[in-house]
Amino acid sequence: MSNKVSTRFAPSPTGFLHVGGMRTALFAWLVARQAGGQFILRIEDTDQKREAVGAAQHIIDCLNWLGLDFDEGPIYQSQRVKEGIYKKCAQKLIDSGRAYADPYTQQEVIEFRAQAKANKQPFLYRNHRPDNPPEWNGSQPLRFKSESKEYSTEDLVMGKLATGPEVIDDFILIKSDGFPTYNFAHIVDDLEMAISHVIRGQEFISSLPNYRNLHEALGEEPPVFATVPHVLNEQGNKKLSKRDGAKDILDYQKEGYLPEAMVNFLATLGWNDGTEQEIFSVSELIKKFDLKKVQKSGAHFDEHRLKWINGSHIRNLDIEKLYEKVEGYWPEPAKNYDREYKKRVLVLVQERLKYFSELPELTKFLFEDLPVNPVLISSHKQLKKFSKGELKAMLEQAKNSLEQSDFTIDDLTSRLNDLLEKTGQKPAVLFSLIRIATTQSPASPALAESMSVLGKDLSLKRINRQIKAL
Numbered sequence: 001m002s003n004k005v006s007t008r009f010a011p012s013p014t015g016f017l018h019v020g021g022m023r024t025a026l027f028a029w030l031v032a033r034q035a036g037g038q039f040i041l042r043i044e045d046t047d048q049k050r051e052a053v054g055a056a057q058h059i060i061d062c063l064n065w066l067g068l069d070f071d072e073g074p075i076y077q078s079q080r081v082k083e084g085i086y087k088k089c090a091q092k093l094i095d096s097g098r099a100y101a102d103p104y105t106q107q108e109v110i111e112f113r114a115q116a117k118a119n120k121q122p123f124l125y126r127n128h129r130p131d132n133p134p135e136w137n138g139s140q141p142l143r144f145k146s147e148s149k150e151y152s153t154e155d156l157v158m159g160k161l162a163t164g165p166e167v168i169d170d171f172i173l174i175k176s177d178g179f180p181t182y183n184f185a186h187i188v189d190d191l192e193m194a195i196s197h198v199i200r201g202q203e204f205i206s207s208l209p210n211y212r213n214l215h216e217a218l219g220e221e222p223p224v225f226a227t228v229p230h231v232l233n234e235q236g237n238k239k240l241s242k243r244d245g246a247k248d249i250l251d252y253q254k255e256g257y258l259p260e261a262m263v264n265f266l267a268t269l270g271w272n273d274g275t276e277q278e279i280f281s282v283s284e285l286i287k288k289f290d291l292k293k294v295q296k297s298g299a300h301f302d303e304h305r306l307k308w309i310n311g312s313h314i315r316n317l318d319i320e321k322l323y324e325k326v327e328g329y330w331p332e333p334a335k336n337y338d339r340e341y342k343k344r345v346l347v348l349v350q351e352r353l354k355y356f357s358e359l360p361e362l363t364k365f366l367f368e369d370l371p372v373n374p375v376l377i378s379s380h381k382q383l384k385k386f387s388k389g390e391l392k393a394m395l396e397q398a399k400n401s402l403e404q405s406d407f408t409i410d411d412l413t414s415r416l417n418d419l420l421e422k423t424g425q426k427p428a429v430l431f432s433l434i435r436i437a438t439t440q441s442p443a444s445p446a447l448a449e450s451m452s453v454l455g456k457d458l459s460l461k462r463i464n465r466q467i468k469a470l
């Protein structure tokens, strides 16, 4: 093995990628980029029954969105099957006496298992190796002839993994349909592609000793292993899965998340640099990421955290950049407004925008005249305690003061504060009422700022209309 760092992402194209798989890809990419090495995309499509249409392209789209560029690939294992690469390696193992054709029928295997159970012994294929195996004609499974022994493997994440000989068994290299198993194909490929670091999910950890056994049979040094623990669901009680609502990575793109925020989120899902820092740029991650600091236990998936991280990255953008990025997310009627106005709207919402598809809900009152919705008051926790007359009087008082305002943020702020004093009401009452009148929504960006963007005419018109409706 050369000293050059090469990592790979090797997904099976069986469906959409969610944060679990994407995080593995990111870790492998970060390790390669940090070392100035290679990152390879290998599509493991040898299990054609499980393959989903469009999944390979989807994987590429996800990597592209997040900016995880690959130096080689996509390499398709199915193509390498056609090129006879795995058969060639299998033949080498047959020739060296380390692989044999499995002669047994399913029924026979069932009986072996039953026998082992009756004897209270674990079932192992290697206990049933045929003395004179038939010649391998491609229609029987080809099995690896293992060598049972102990291993101690230093995994970069999990630490020392010591196993006894009992976990070693004769696994299938080539199935009876002619396709190699994952167990075999990935070893052949990792060796041929000179992969230095195998970074992958926890589900393969129990097979590691068997992989090492095969490396030895091939006369090769093993790569460095880094086994990444599962991403767990929000409750933290099981592996995050599609059934738990794990979303397609590209859904986040559609909802208007920033790729750099998604990268930040994924990188810090079970990793930190040993400080309290939570917001990282991609270049900082390339500098600081360290497999040895990835936690050994599963990381909880928390979408609120993703939103928070995304919000932070949004706040770090200058308005011009933000303006470019939110293109396509404005509410419909915004098309009638010019760039300057929309930029003012963005200044107003930048603080609280968590992802771009929230933009219509947050800003529609600035682009269209929403009809008075009486429910906003009748269902409001504070406002429903007041009579219509009382509410009307408060709004009249507000109107009288606001009529004198120049509608700068400063002037509006001081008038709103004066009004609190004059009416003797809390902000949760008075400001909620003015907010509902001017925005027809229960929540909006800061009130003075919102009214300043909305402008004097429209703000007063809406307050008047609310007074009439009361």
Ligand code: GLU
Residues within 6 Å of the ligand: 009, 010, 011, 012, 044, 182, 186, 199, 200, 201
């Ligand atoms: N094809 C395997 C999977 O998608 C890849 C595991 C690996 O990275 O070696 O689970």
